[in-house]
Amino acid sequence: MDTDVVVVGCGPVGALTANLLGMRGVRTLVVERGTAPHGQPRAFSCDDEALRAYQQAGLRDEVAADMYPPPVVEYVSGNGRPFATIALDEIDFGLGSEPLHFFDQPWLEASLRGGLDRFPHVELRTGVEMTGLEQDSDGVTVRLRDTGGDSTIRARYVLGCDGARSATRAAAGIELSGTSYAEPWLAISGDVEPGGVRQPRTRFVCDWRRPAFVSPGAFGTHRLEFMLRASETPEEMTRPETLERLVAPYVDPARFTVTRAVVYTFHHLVAERWRAGRVFLLGDAAHQMPPFLGQGLCSGLRDAANLTWKLAMVVDGTAGDDVLDSYETERRPHTEEMAVTSVRLGRVFLVRNRAAAFLRDTALRAVQAVPRVRRFVRHFEFKPAPVLRKGLLAGGTRRGAVGTMFPQPRVSAAGEAAPVRLDDVLGAGFAVIGPSVTAATVWTGPPAAFIRVLPPGSVATAGSGVREVVDTDGVLTAWFARHRAEVAVLRPDRFVYAAALDAPLTR
Numbered sequence: 387m388d389t390d391v392v393v394v395g396c397g398p399v400g401a402l403t404a405n406l407l408g409m410r411g412v413r414t415l416v417v418e419r420g421t422a423p424h425g426q427p428r429a430f431s432c433d434d435e436a437l438r439a440y441q442q443a444g445l446r447d448e449v450a451a452d453m454y455p456p457p458v459v460e461y462v463s464g465n466g467r468p469f470a471t472i473a474l475d476e477i478d479f480g481l482g483s484e485p486l487h488f489f490d491q492p493w494l495e496a497s498l499r500g501g502l503d504r505f506p507h508v509e510l511r512t513g514v515e516m517t518g519l520e521q522d523s524d525g526v527t528v529r530l531r532d533t534g535g536d537s538t539i540r541a542r543y544v545l546g547c548d549g550a551r552s553a554t555r556a557a558a559g560i561e562l563s564g565t566s567y568a569e570p571w572l573a574i575s576g577d578v579e580p581g582g583v584r585q586p587r588t589r590f591v592c593d594w595r596r597p598a599f600v601s602p603g604a605f606g607t608h609r610l611e612f613m614l615r616a617s618e619t620p621e622e623m624t625r626p627e628t629l630e631r632l633v634a635p636y637v638d639p640a641r642f643t644v645t646r647a648v649v650y651t652f653h654h655l656v657a658e659r660w661r662a663g664r665v666f667l668l669g670d671a672a673h674q675m676p677p678f679l680g681q682g683l684c685s686g687l688r689d690a691a692n693l694t695w696k697l698a699m700v701v702d703g704t705a706g707d708d709v710l711d712s713y714e715t716e717r718r719p720h721t722e723e724m725a726v727t728s729v730r731l732g733r734v735f736l737v738r739n740r741a742a743a744f745l746r747d748t749a750l751r752a753v754q755a756v757p758r759v760r761r762f763v764r765h766f767e768f769k770p771a772p773v774l775r776k777g778l779l780a781g782g783t784r785r786g787a788v789g790t791m792f793p794q795p796r797v798s799a800a801g802e803a804a805p806v807r808l809d810d811v812l813g814a815g816f817a818v819i820g821p822s823v824t825a826a827t828v829w830t831g832p833p834a835a836f837i838r839v840l841p842p843g844s845v846a847t848a849g850s851g852v853r854e855v856v857d858t859d860g861v862l863t864a865w866f867a868r869h870r871a872e873v874a875v876l877r878p879d880r881f882v883y884a885a886a887l888d889a890p891l892t893r
């Protein structure tokens with residue numbers, strides 16, 4: 387084999403995938419047909435799970451440095467009156483970051499590509515297109531093309547991170563199924579000079595005449611998206627005078643420099659299989675969804691976080707190839723739930739006649755008089771939770787804590803001057819964690835970090851074989867009490883693999 391893994395495409399999903407493989411010592415070649423990172427801001431938001439995935443790649447602080455966490459998202463009627471609000475500043479899903487961030491995609495991609503320089507065993511070749519592949523029982527022969535001509539390379543596995551029109555998907559003979567939406571949208575990104583913002587809030591403008599999304603973004607940017615009417619063409623909608631008229635209620639056109647104005651169409655499409663032998667699909671190559679929940683890219687990042695540690699274990703011989711089947715088993719249901727929720731949200735948001743819009747606004751205001759419903763909306767409880775129902779889990783079924791994502795509070799640890807995020811103590815592999823964990827705790831699975839959780843107010847000491855952390859805010863202590871567990875085993879992607887509910891696993 388020339389390499390263990392070929393990653394096709396170095397968009398955000400391919401770049402994160404290669405970083406996570408690099409962290410785990412997997413020999414990886416990334417081929418990207420473009421010669422520069424994607425120059426256009428497309429994805430705009432990411433969530434706390436995405437930041438946790440960047441953290442696993444050692445890049446959280448770098449990519450988060452200039453992100454903007456909006457305090458609220460408002461849904462407003464055509465007259466600008468809010469009828470629903472997501473109060474992001476009141477929400478903590480417990481995963482270590484704010485629930486939503488806005489970012490600049492070119493900055494993100496540059497940071498992720500920069501991260502690859504840390505690994506001598508990861509190579510990025512730009513200006514190289516994957517043109518085809520053939521697989522046999524030992525590996526995959528990948529055909530490549532660059533300005534020097536055609537060549538081939540042998541790898542054990544190929545990961546198609548090559549976007550919506552994936553050549554990997556086509557070469558593996560995998561079909562897409564689903565629907566595309568007829569309504570085209572105009573997405574405008576630009577830089578605003580100080581004092582140029584007229585409407586500073588993050589808003590879905592649910593105006594039946596022209597639904598829109600407007601928000602400040604990272605780096606003093608602004609994003610504005612407008613639905614096109616049936617009679618409007620991309621040419622007329624991207625003319626400077628049209629852009630000026632559309633953005634004027636939100637930013638001062640004289641102090642707004644447009645960096646991108648593109649008309650695009652949404653899709654709700656899923657690949658029929660995400661694996662064909664030694665070939666896997668990730669990100670937009672595997673699934674595309676409307677952006678109303680901001681989850682298109684986030685879903686691809688979850689794919690990377692899910693597949694890469696399993697692949698590393700297969701490559702180094704710790705696990706058999708069949709564990710890779712759990713990738714689609716685990717990821718497909720959650721992705722489909724996200725996509726369906728996005729589509730439903732779009733239906734509420736995109737009501738296109740005056741009477742239906744009036745009914746929607748009135749009904750949504752009224753039902754939020756019920757505290758439970760108000761909390762459901764205000765605290766973003768309609769966002770599907772990260773839960774694995776089946777897959778590579780102890781017992782293969784969901785039992786209490788098993789399959790949920792473990793919380794990530796800040797903890798105090800011996801040798802750390804200030805509290806740190808929990809994952810930074812856990813390391814890149816499995817972790818055996820809990821109040822009863824000792825160096826004698828028996829764990830017969832892959833190598834793992836042993837972490838003993840001490841209650842708030844304790845002092846962590848540096849021991850051998852087990853690391854102590856003080857649960858400064860009581861989050862972990864409460865988690866173990868709620869699940870009546872003494873010990874949990876966490877997978878490298880921080881999902882709970884097993885939890886001992888009654889007795890500690892000590893001899």
Ligand SMILES: Cc1cc2nc3c(=O)[nH]c(=O)nc-3n(C[C@H](O)[C@H](O)[C@H](O)COP(=O)(O)OP(=O)(O)OC[C@H]3O[C@@H](n4cnc5c(N)ncnc54)[C@H](O)[C@@H]3O)c2cc1C
Pocket residue numbers: 394395396397398399400417418419420424428429430431432514515516517547548549550552553554573650668669670671677680681682683684685686
């Ligand atoms: C207007 C818009 C707004 C969006 N907003 C959001 C949002 O707010 N939040 C969110 O999470 N998502 C959003 N998305 C979706 C998001 O942009 C995509 O999900 C994300 O970019 C997909 O990343 P990817 O790495 O899978 O694919 P891509 O970003 O498409 O990257 C694929 C890469 O593969 C390369 N490539 C393709 N074919 C080959 C080949 N044969 N050989 C070598 N290289 C190849 C390409 O050059 C490219 O660099 C939005 C999308 C659009 C269009």
